[in-house]
Amino acid sequence: MIQNQVPIVEKILNANDRLAEQIRAQLDAAAVLGINIMASPGAGKTSTILATIQALAGQKKIAVIEGDTAPVTIDADKMVAAGVPAVQINTSGGCHLDASMLGNALAQFNLAQLDLLIIENVGNLVCPATFNLGSHINILIASVPEGDDKPYKYPKIYRGIQALILNKIDLLPYVPFDVEYFRRGVEMLNPGVRIFPISCRTGEGLGDWNNWLLEQIQVLKSRPK
Amino acid sequence: MIQNQVPIVEKILNANDRLAEQIRAQLDAAAVLGINIMASPGAGKTSTILATIQALAGQKKIAVIEGDTAPVTIDADKMVAAGVPAVQINTSGGCHLDASMLGNALAQFNLAQLDLLIIENVGNLVCPATFNLGSHINILIASVPEGDDKPYKYPKIYRGIQALILNKIDLLPYVPFDVEYFRRGVEMLNPGVRIFPISCRTGEGLGDWNNWLLEQIQVLKSRPK
Numbered sequence: 001m002i003q004n005q006v007p008i009v010e011k012i013l014n015a016n017d018r019l020a021e022q023i024r025a026q027l028d029a030a031a032v033l034g035i036n037i038m039a040s041p042g043a044g045k046t047s048t049i050l051a052t053i054q055a056l057a058g059q060k061k062i063a064v065i066e067g068d069t070a071p072v073t074i075d076a077d078k079m080v081a082a083g084v085p086a087v088q089i090n091t092s093g094g095c096h097l098d099a100s101m102l103g104n105a106l107a108q109f110n111l112a113q114l115d116l117l118i119i120e121n122v123g124n125l126v127c128p129a130t131f132n133l134g135s136h137i138n139i140l141i142a143s144v145p146e147g148d149d150k151p152y153k154y155p156k157i158y159r160g161i162q163a164l165i166l167n168k169i170d171l172l173p174y175v176p177f178d179v180e181y182f183r184r185g186v187e188m189l190n191p192g193v194r195i196f197p198i199s200c201r202t203g204e205g206l207g208d209w210n211n212w213l214l215e216q217i218q219v220l221k222s223r224p225k
Numbered sequence: 226m227i228q229n230q231v232p233i234v235e236k237i238l239n240a241n242d243r244l245a246e247q248i249r250a251q252l253d254a255a256a257v258l259g260i261n262i263m264a265s266p267g268a269g270k271t272s273t274i275l276a277t278i279q280a281l282a283g284q285k286k287i288a289v290i291e292g293d294t295a296p297v298t299i300d301a302d303k304m305v306a307a308g309v310p311a312v313q314i315n316t317s318g319g320c321h322l323d324a325s326m327l328g329n330a331l332a333q334f335n336l337a338q339l340d341l342l343i344i345e346n347v348g349n350l351v352c353p354a355t356f357n358l359g360s361h362i363n364i365l366i367a368s369v370p371e372g373d374d375k376p377y378k379y380p381k382i383y384r385g386i387q388a389l390i391l392n393k394i395d396l397l398p399y400v401p402f403d404v405e406y407f408r409r410g411v412e413m414l415n416p417g418v419r420i421f422p423i424s425c426r427t428g429e430g431l432g433d434w435n436n437w438l439l440e441q442i443q444v445l446k447s448r449p450k
Contacts, residue, residue, distance in 0.1 A: 040267060040371075041350050041372075041375055041379060042265060042375060068378060069351055069378070070379070070380050070381075074377060093351065094351075095320055095351035123350065123351075123378070124320070124349060126319075126347065127351070130318070143267075143370065145368065145393065145396065146267025147266075147267045152299060153266070153348070154294060154348070156318055170399070171396065174399055175393075175426075
């Protein structure tokens with residue numbers, strides 16, 4: 001009865017990849033850096049985005065797309081309060097964003113007026129790893145209280161990222177977390193990937209992250225079209 | 226091209242429900258309490274299960290089924306080291322267990338020799354909520370560092386549970402977490418659901434949880450077949 005499942009899933013993934021290519025072309029044409037932020041629920045996606053907005057808002061024009069599984073606008077409201085345009089995508093229980101949802105949300109912004117588009121994916125370490133959104137950079141936010149074994153348990157999402165943020169380092173004195181064991185797991189899956197240890201609470205490490213992000217915006221803008 | 230997606234998903238869910246009923250019948254016939262433990266990655270599923278085994282192992286015969294997205298046996302190894310039989314289900318990247326996977330794993334135990342079957346679902350707040358496993362009790366483990374807004378953001382999983390564990394209460398002094406805001410969110414979705422605040426690190430609250438679980442095992446055993 002369910003033997004059609006795999007071909008159908010493949011068709012969905014292929015259709016998604018084509019839409020993702022279109023999104024990438026739109027972002028490239030407007031020289032807008034698109035970053036897709038993935039994480040477990042509660043790792044600090046929203047806090048990191050708010051800290052990034054606060055640091056960069058004077059220099060760069062930013063917009064945010066918020067993925068949520070329910071029609072609550074808690075995060076989108078925070079972005080608007082921080083002074084940036086935000087659109088919420090409600091996945092109606094779905095465990096990830098896809099390129100089709102993103103394309104619809106993107107149409108609500110004037111890309112010519114932006115430098116940076118931040119996409120906050122649904123809180124999930126499994127599903128978002130499978131769906132290309134056309135973003136230039138995929139970021140994973142891990143957090144200290146989640147534990148140091150997550151690269152070993154959720155390898156797929158660690159493989160597909162261009163940078164890793166390790167948030168809540170202010171909690172290192174209070175929870176068991178072996179930073180070297182964590183780093184070894186990451187390195188095995190994604191050799192040389194840049195890791196930013198940060199604390200959104202204390203501000204530690206945010207400078208390096210913000211500078212790196214500014215560099216990536218600059219690299220995109222200086223690329224011949 | 227993808228218009229068949231919804232009917233296919235419905236067929237899968239219906240097939241899953243029928244298998245879940247069969248699993249429930251097997252557990253009932255053997256008077257084995259089945260509990261399905263769900264949580265975000267890193268909320269403390271494994272730690273809570275290990276603490277439960279340590280407390281109950283002298284009194285009850287326990288087995289564990291471990292759901293993982295990758296072929297790593299980190300958690301199953303911990304269960305075996307704790308002295309209980311354990312079977313690992315590798316979902317090969319899938320974001321939840323389903324009744325078919327569980328049925329296959331269940332066949333590896335002699336249910337007549339067990340009192341309690343603990344199922345550790347894949348770390349995920351979205352997908353596991355949709356798949357009935359036939360378990361008697363569905364438990365969600367939330368954790369303090371995840372933040373107090375999770376009931377509002379992931380309502381579906383909070384609706385389908387019979388008890389809620391709030392782990393890592395030892396971190397309350399170090400992270401912003403409004404217990405009353407969290408409780409109100411839970412109460413709105415699942416009125417009267419039992420909440421167990423615990424810390425696997427300090428042991429606080431584990432006694433209440435273990436006593437409640439022993440009661441549930443007793444209730445099942447005293448039920449007329």
